[in-house]
Amino acid sequence: MSKASISPDSILHGKRGKSPTKSRMKSKQIMNIVFRDRFLYLLALPGILFFIIFKYVPMWGLVIAFQNYSPYAGILKSDWVGLEHFARFFGNEDFYLLLRNTLAISTLNILLFFPAPILFSIMLNEVRHMVFKRVVQTVIYFPYFLSWVIIAGLSFIMLGQSEGVVNAILVFLGFDKIAFLTSPGLFWIMLTLQTIWKDAGFGTVIFLAAIAGIDPTLYEAAKMDGASRLKQIRHVTLPGIRNVIIVLLILRLGDVMDVGFEQVFLMGSAAVSNVSDVFDTYVYRNGILNGEFSYTASVGLFKSFVGLIMVVAANKLAKMFGQDGLY
Template sequence: MTAVVDVEQAGTPAPAAPPAPRRPHRGWARVVRYRWLLVMMLPGILYFLLFRIWPMWGAQIAFKNYVPFLGIQGSEWVGWHHFQEFFSNPDFPRLLGNTLILAALSLFVAFPLTIVLALLLNEVRLSVLKRTVQTLVYIPHFLSWTVVVSLTALLFAIGTGPLSSFLDGLTGTETNYLADPDWFRPLILLQTIWKSTGWGTIIFLAALASVDQEQYEAAVIDGAGRWQRTWHITLPAIRPTIIVMLILQTGEILNTGFEQIYLMSNALNRTVADVFDTYVYFTGIQQGAYSYSTAVGLSKAIVGLVLIFGTNWLAKRFNQQGIF
């Protein structure tokens, strides 16, 4: 992203140079002029060509009855068959619902918490305390999901886990938190918050550091309290960052959950735990339904695309700059 922004900004002072006579060569001149920037972009472009665009050639197996032995060319073309099958399957609304609910929880609960934590950290004046807290909240980010899920399993083990015993004591009933479908989403959300909130604050803290201090001073003179300063100065100042992060987050959301969800699901909570990614793994890798699972994967990508465009559109509606 930064590369693009740099090119744009570098472009603005261009009118200072006489533009008229260079018109026919304008495109090429720009290339020559920014050649080093373009060279620096090459690795990124290569990366996308090699690892993102090229594999899409293989995505055509979603429209075929792919048998590896026959090869992609040799496999029978079946058009939308696998998509029809998936969309008419009772699994589809369930997967879509589960995926969207988990995505929404993460976007509307976990994401704002990141901002709140960043604001809180920003208000801490004692730098030793601030740094210690920052380090501590970053740590969970470096633990793998396997570790996080194992910890959860220990803490919430039925009858023996400290947290489950505590909660059982409060409610007076014994609940198997790990298998209860009603507890699946709260647990997933808790884990996500615990693991990623701290790390997510980094960018916001950077944005907060660049807020014009004079505005605060002026506000203090005008008699603004802490809340007012936060509401009227801090938040508007970091709003563009929030929007960009939100849109980026939306794009990531459908991809990140696999490990966590796969490890947390079991026979009793599968009705709420199955999402596109676990389903693709289940049908594609475990069962070898290559074409069908690719069709499911593509459908998921379309949902992701809709989410991105949706968020971007919303951002523009609220008079913010989108990312495209």
């Protein structure tokens, strides 16, 4: 090639990659896609704004975990103390108690609560009477709309030792009363059963939607091969919703350090404080009541970091086994 055939523009474009024309074409293509799907983006706008305002913007406040934050001095003028609050938290004698209680409740939720919506959705999918199916689905979905205050009140009415309905039935049948609400040995399982009763209906809707997306011809082929209903569930239904199960499990593992403040706070008492004190109640007691904002911010940052590690590790493990994962 002669020197005359080499233009400055070609040298510039060769050195720096894409030409301005290609960049403009790509930008125009992106704008066309956004304009084409403008109503979908408009529909997603409230959710996007919610995450920006209430999730991403408050992350700026995490810096107080490394400060002796004073509301009067503000974030910019508060004194920096580095990892002092983390050292205090990990050296606190309550740390292992909080960790034990939090992990125990989370483990029970994963082992007992997480499979419950899967089981309910599979059972409802097998029901052929549509009216009965819709009634049952409505009944198990309704508690999701109740607040934890109402559920705690119902629990006290049903399980109270002196005037509880369940204990009254036990006495009528000749059994001794059981201290459901003040027995440390029953506290964790009681919280898990409450969670199943309240939230399993919402999860059932998600899994029923996933089951509805399975190709019906797969069931027909399984029937032609002589597969029973149980074998159809095992070889068609469960593989068909496997990706949804894995994604929701990964998200659930991300909340392993978050067991729900309202439920534990309302059901806890001095009699069960040894098993009911978790990170959320500890943050409320020290942060809100005692005003130790920086110290409790370090606790919250620790919880978020553990959740991030769990999500990344679970997603990588899912990829290793050939599943889609979360991302």
